[in-house]
Amino acid sequence: FAVQEAGDQTLNQSSVMIINGRRIDRSFYGHVYRYRLTPKRAGLLTIPAIAVEIGGQRYATQPLQVNVIAPEKQDLVLAEIAVKPERVFPTQSFEVTLRILVKPLPDQPRRDPLTPLRRQPPRIGINWVDPLPDGLTAGSVNDWLGPLQSRQEIGFTINEIAGSNVFAFFERSLAVFDLGAGREKRKDDKGVEVDYFVYELKRTFVAQKEGTYTFGPANVKGTFVSGMRGREYTGRQIYTIAEAQTVDVKAVPSPRPDTFCGGIGQYTVVASATPTTLRVGDPLSLALTFTRSAHAGSLDLVSAPNLRAIEALAADFDIADETPTGEVKGESKKFVFTIRPKRPGVGIPALPVTLFDPSTERFHEVLTAPIALKVTEASRLKAGDLVVSATAPAAGKGAELRSRSEGIFQNVTAVAEIANQQVSPRLYLGAAALLLFGYALLWTGVLVWRRVSGDPAWQRRQAARGNAERRLKDARAFLAAGKNEEALRALRGALTGLVADMLNLPAAGLTVQEAAQALRQSGLPEASCFEINRVLESLDALEYGAKSAGELGGALDSAEKLLPMLHKELSERK
Incomplete structure (x- = not known):
C-alpha cells in the first residue's frame, strides 16, 4: 500500500447527570487518525495490526483483509494525468491536471452524465491535495477547491474532503466539486x-x-450510467x-558567472542613483530593481549581484555594501548599495547582470x-594654509628677526638696564619640571589620538552630525527642485545615518523601524524616543504615500x- 495521511479529528465528550440529587460527571476522550491506503497490486491484501502505546499500555488493532480487484478494461470512464511542463527549474511553476472523460447519457447526450449520480457522486483519489511533497509549494486547499464546490452537489468527491451540509445530522457529509471542462x-x-x-482538476x-x-496514480470510483432498461437508467460499477x-x-x-x-526566467533590471551631484569620497545610493515577468521564477532566490566583479564600476568607485538585503514590493525586488566615487568626472557604467533562461537552459x-554623475574634487587645504613661512613678516608688523652677536648688555649704557646675572637653580628646575610635564601631556595626547584615530566607531561618531546636516541640506535642495522622491531619501538617510553612525550600526539597509528600535535600546528618555519615532513614522508613511511637497517640507x-x-x-550616552 501507498500510505498517505488524511487528517484527524478529536472526539472528546463530557456529560453531567443528576439522579436523586446526586451529580454524576462522565467524560470521554478520543481521537481519530485517518490514512488513505492505495493498493499497489491486485489480489487479497492484508492491512497488518497497528499498535500504539498509551500510558505504558500497548494497544493493537485487528488485521484486515482487502480484496483488490484489478481495473477492468472499459471505455465508459477514462482517466489520465497530465503535467505541464514536465521539466522545470527551482522557483518555476508547473501545473498538474487530472482529466476524466465520461460517455454521454444514452437518451440525453447533451445532459451532464453526472446528474443522475447526484445521490451517490463518484469519488476521486489523488496524492497531491495535502500534505504536499517536501520541496513543492502551492496555494491553500481552500483557495484551490473552494471555488469548485458544487451547490447542486453534482460532480465528484475528492479524497473524502468534508463539506457543509446542514441536513447531514447522522453522517459525515462529503463536499462535491464541479469539474466540468467541456x-x-x-x-x-x-x-x-x-x-x-x-x-x-x-x-x-x-x-x-x-x-x-x-x-499519481489517481483513481476514479463510482457507479456510472451505462445503459437503459425501459425508461430507467442502468448503472455499472467503475x-x-x-x-x-x-x-x-x-x-x-554550474559553473555560474560571477554576476x-x-x-x-525573464526579469527587467533598472539602476538608479541618488544623489547624482556629489564630491569625491561622498557616499551615494545605487539601487538595482528586479521586476519579474509572467514567465519568471520567484523573487525569493534573487540575490544582490556581486558589484566588485564588475571591473568598470570597481575601478571608479569604492563599494561599501557587498550583499545588501533586498526589499520586495509586489513583483519587484530592490537592492540598495552604498558606493563612493574615487575621482572626479566619473559616472556609473552600464551594469551587467546575469540571469538564467530555462527555455534555452x-x-x-x-x-x-x-x-x-557630476562628481567634483573634494575641498583640500594646501600646506601653506596651515604652516606660516618663516620668512614672512609678522602680521601688522614690518619687523624682521635679527641676531645679535655683541653679547649680553654690550653697547648698553643705561644703568637701569643692568640686571643681576646670577643663575637661579630654582628657576631652572621649575622650567625643567614644566618642560617634562608638557612633554608627558603631549605624549599622552599623541597616544590617545593614535588610539581613537584608529577606531572606526569613534570616527563615525565624530563625522555623524556633519554628514547628517549635509544630507538635510541635499534634501532641501531636492525639495526646491521638485524632486520629492530624492528629497525623501536624503531626509531619511540623514536621520537613519545619524543613528547608525552614533550607535555604530550598519547604515546600509537600516529601516526607520530598526532605527527607532535601536534608539529605544540605547536608553534615550521616553519623551525623546516618542518625538523621534513620530518623525521616523512620518517618513515611513511618506515612503508609501503621495510624497507631497507640503508634507515633505514639514518633515x-x-x-x-x-x-x-x-x-x-x-553623544551623552557614549
Whole structure:
C-alpha cells in the first residue's frame, strides 16, 4: 500500500447527570487518525495490526483483509494525468491536471452524465491535495477547491474532503466539486467516435528544490450510467486508474558567472542613483530593481549581484555594501548599495547582470542603462594654509628677526638696564619640571589620538552630525527642485545615518523601524524616543504615500529641529 495521511479529528465528550440529587460527571476522550491506503497490486491484501502505546499500555488493532480487484478494461470512464511542463527549474511553476472523460447519457447526450449520480457522486483519489511533497509549494486547499464546490452537489468527491451540509445530522457529509471542462471527441473501444464529457482538476505548484516528483496514480470510483432498461437508467460499477506522471526539477547548471543573481526566467533590471551631484569620497545610493515577468521564477532566490566583479564600476568607485538585503514590493525586488566615487568626472557604467533562461537552459546577460554623475574634487587645504613661512613678516608688523652677536648688555649704557646675572637653580628646575610635564601631556595626547584615530566607531561618531546636516541640506535642495522622491531619501538617510553612525550600526539597509528600535535600546528618555519615532513614522508613511511637497517640507523642518537634540543625547550616552 501507498500510505498517505488524511487528517484527524478529536472526539472528546463530557456529560453531567443528576439522579436523586446526586451529580454524576462522565467524560470521554478520543481521537481519530485517518490514512488513505492505495493498493499497489491486485489480489487479497492484508492491512497488518497497528499498535500504539498509551500510558505504558500497548494497544493493537485487528488485521484486515482487502480484496483488490484489478481495473477492468472499459471505455465508459477514462482517466489520465497530465503535467505541464514536465521539466522545470527551482522557483518555476508547473501545473498538474487530472482529466476524466465520461460517455454521454444514452437518451440525453447533451445532459451532464453526472446528474443522475447526484445521490451517490463518484469519488476521486489523488496524492497531491495535502500534505504536499517536501520541496513543492502551492496555494491553500481552500483557495484551490473552494471555488469548485458544487451547490447542486453534482460532480465528484475528492479524497473524502468534508463539506457543509446542514441536513447531514447522522453522517459525515462529503463536499462535491464541479469539474466540468467541456467536451472532447475520442474513439471508443469499438472505434466509434464519441463526444465525451470532460472533467478537469488542475493545481499549480512552485518548485523550491531540485528532484523528481511523482503525481499519481489517481483513481476514479463510482457507479456510472451505462445503459437503459425501459425508461430507467442502468448503472455499472467503475474503478479506473490514471497512470502516474513525474516532474523533473533541475538545478541551475554550474559553473555560474560571477554576476549571476539567482534569477530564473525573464526579469527587467533598472539602476538608479541618488544623489547624482556629489564630491569625491561622498557616499551615494545605487539601487538595482528586479521586476519579474509572467514567465519568471520567484523573487525569493534573487540575490544582490556581486558589484566588485564588475571591473568598470570597481575601478571608479569604492563599494561599501557587498550583499545588501533586498526589499520586495509586489513583483519587484530592490537592492540598495552604498558606493563612493574615487575621482572626479566619473559616472556609473552600464551594469551587467546575469540571469538564467530555462527555455534555452543558458545564462544570458542584461545591461542596465548608464547613469551620468557630476562628481567634483573634494575641498583640500594646501600646506601653506596651515604652516606660516618663516620668512614672512609678522602680521601688522614690518619687523624682521635679527641676531645679535655683541653679547649680553654690550653697547648698553643705561644703568637701569643692568640686571643681576646670577643663575637661579630654582628657576631652572621649575622650567625643567614644566618642560617634562608638557612633554608627558603631549605624549599622552599623541597616544590617545593614535588610539581613537584608529577606531572606526569613534570616527563615525565624530563625522555623524556633519554628514547628517549635509544630507538635510541635499534634501532641501531636492525639495526646491521638485524632486520629492530624492528629497525623501536624503531626509531619511540623514536621520537613519545619524543613528547608525552614533550607535555604530550598519547604515546600509537600516529601516526607520530598526532605527527607532535601536534608539529605544540605547536608553534615550521616553519623551525623546516618542518625538523621534513620530518623525521616523512620518517618513515611513511618506515612503508609501503621495510624497507631497507640503508634507515633505514639514518633515524636513521637524528633522532639522530634531537633529541637534538627537545628536546631543546620543553623544551623552557614549
